[in-house]
Amino acid sequence: MNFLSTALAGVCLLFISSAQDAQKAPAHSFDPQKLAWLAGTWEIKDGEKITEETWFPLKGSTMMGVSHTYDSKRTSFFEFLRIMVKKDLISYIPQPGGDPPVPFLMTELDDKVMVFENAKHDHPQRIRYERTENGMTATISLLDGTRAKSFVFTRKAEAAK
Numbered sequence: 001m002n003f004l005s006t007a008l009a010g011v012c013l014l015f016i017s018s019a020q021d022a023q024k025a026p027a028h029s030f031d032p033q034k035l036a037w038l039a040g041t042w043e044i045k046d047g048e049k050i051t052e053e054t055w056f057p058l059k060g061s062t063m064m065g066v067s068h069t070y071d072s073k074r075t076s077f078f079e080f081l082r083i084m085v086k087k088d089l090i091s092y093i094p095q096p097g098g099d100p101p102v103p104f105l106m107t108e109l110d111d112k113v114m115v116f117e118n119a120k121h122d123h124p125q126r127i128r129y130e131r132t133e134n135g136m137t138a139t140i141s142l143l144d145g146t147r148a149k150s151f152v153f154t155r156k157a158e159a160a161k
Contacts, residue, residue, distance in 0.1 A: 030109040032058055032085045037131050038114070039063070039159030044151060048072060051151070053081075053138070057159050061085045092116035092127055119143055 035058055044051040048071040055065040065081030080095040090106035104116035104127055112131045119125055124140035124147075135155050141148035 029088050030090050030106055032090060034109050034111060035063060035083060035090075035114065037111075038083075038129060038136075040155055041157040041159075042136050042153035043156040044153055049076070051077075051153075052156065053153065055081070055083075055159065058083075058085070094127075117143060123147060 038055045039057040041052055041054040043053075049069065050071070051067065051069040053065065053067040055063055057063065061084060063083040065083070067077070067079040067081060068075065069077040078097065080098065082091075082093040082101075084091050084093060090109070092104040092106070093101045094104075095101050102118065102121055104118040104121070106114065107117045108115035114129045116127045117125060123142065125143045126139075126141050126145075128139045128141075130137045130139070132152075136153045137150050138153065139148055139150040
């Protein structure tokens with residue numbers, strides 16, 4: 001009887017320990033190398049207006065990027081961009097117009113799609129990049145998918161090494 005009680009207690013401790021370890025594990029574990037396809041310069045031409053989004057390859061723990069919308073006379077929009085890897089978290093940090101940074105945590109990453117979310121931000125709350133046959137589509141929306149706006153880019157240049 002003593003052996004059975006000891007064995008049962010051991011099994012219970014094993015389950016408790018496993019449950020505690022699972023709680024310590026990150027909710028998502030993403031492979032930062034799957035970000036590589038984003039590196040390069042992407043372009044949208046809309047009449048005279050051009051939008052270029054350029055991403056540099058992951059160096060250290062950061063991918064740096066910039067978005068620039070302009071015509072022959074003026075810049076109408078710019079944005080500083082970062083994707084940062086810290087431990088098991090990957091964050092997208094835009095600074096539209098040079099405003100303070102707003103972090104979005106990665107919620108999805110595979111070979112063609114990356115999604116970042118921030119439920120506390122007014123708009124957008126979700127930023128989604130999808131590699132397509134002819135380029136890339138960036139879509140911003142609320143978490144429920146409403147107020148969505150998509151930007152369809154073609155690849156202008158590969159990233160410098």
